Amino acid sequence: MQFDPIFVTVAVIAVLIVGLSKAGLLGSLGMVGVPLLSLVMPARDAAGMMLPVLLAMDVIAVWTYRRDLNWHILKLMLPGAAIGTLLGWLLWSVVSDAAVLLFVGVITLLFVLDAILPLRKKLEGLPPSRGWGGFWGAAVGFTSFISHTGGPPFQIYVLPQRLSPMEYSGTSAWFFAIVNTAKLVPYFFLGQLSVSNLALSAALAPVGIVGVLIGVVLVRRISMVWFYRIAYWLVFLLALKLIWDGSRAIFWGL
Template sequence: MPNLDLTFFAVAIPAVIFAGVSKGGFGSGVAFASSSILALILEPGQALALMLPILMVIDLATLGPFWRRWSWPDARLLLSGGVPGVALGAWLYQATDADLLRLLIGGISIAFVVWHLSQSRGWLHGFSKRLPPWAGLFAGVVTGFTSFVSHAGGPPAAVYLLSQRLTKTEFQATTVLTFWVINIAKFVPYAFLGMFSVQTMWADLLLAPFAVLGAWLGVRAHWMMSERMFFGAAYILLSLTGSKLIWDALS
């Protein structure tokens, strides 16, 4: 059970706002950093359960501004694989323990940063042509699975969508639609697995206004803010929190 004290809210409020900004304006790619941050003070399962309703609130807040601006063929492919991926995550979740989840969340955090740095330094190059439809289905399965076990579906979805040469707004709107559906699909198995508690729901109610605030800031930032500045801070944060989680899991 999360202890709803000053320390909790000092960590949770910035994490929730950060998730709102990322999902509201920058394609959800680093929104899972909020789960990494919360996992520093909560059991990983508690952090995931706390964040899911928050993510659903952010989805609703951002759906309107990007309504029907998405690439439906790409969203359809991701969702066709994403829902089975959620089912796979629910099936395997019961076989995991807290340290394995810490290791998974931390590993995904570090891998995403390394992938980004490799591209920015020229060690890896962007896609020369669009990935085929089967790659979208596969990316959807990975997206659904990683979204279920760590709310980290943004990176695999981004890898596929970046290859499709979408505009910034098409990219953002497609992720909004995709994760709106995937997060709804995750709610029932989360409840069935007993991940929610009265205390996490109270925490979600108290944090919901900050989620809406973050989403509003993210939508505005989508049109105004430098992506380089935002993601630069996000990659540093992911590196620090990911390293800490891996250390905790292995020690």
């Protein structure tokens, strides 16, 4: 494969952001990994390449937060996540690459709007219920299967439960480790774990692990106020770019 400095730069930045997010440093900003990679490679290939990298990072995150998790929330959300994962598998072969790109862009835009709109505040203090847990779990499973963008629906349901930071990080780490592991078999049969994708995964996995370790060290030592302000604007522009590219391909054949 010919060396492409633009591809390498974007890939390293994307994986590093995901790694920092796994440690709890950047919250749901880790969901921009596939959208960022979609700028330099097909969205489907980006999703396939990222899965082994995510699993490598999950090992570090689960070990770090092995005693800090809420089993009750996992029990409420995981059945729905299984349904959402199955739905994503069934629909994978009937949607085009452009539709995947458009979907990733819309999910990215919804992520930004969710951070601005008061939806989470309206849910604040509501007790966890099996119905809502199943619904948001399914949303996480589906969006995570299509493009590893399950962070926002997970946060919409879990953040209002007012978990401690450590308990939230542990619950998130265990939940996504289980969901990502469940995606291995479908991804294999869909051909997403190709030799080329696995080679890229192996090359980028150390970057992700370093990101997790850096995030664990910095999570309580850095103020992210200005970072978030700038990052959300950049994510917003990224969402518009993906929506534009996907729409042009679908509606105008460009």
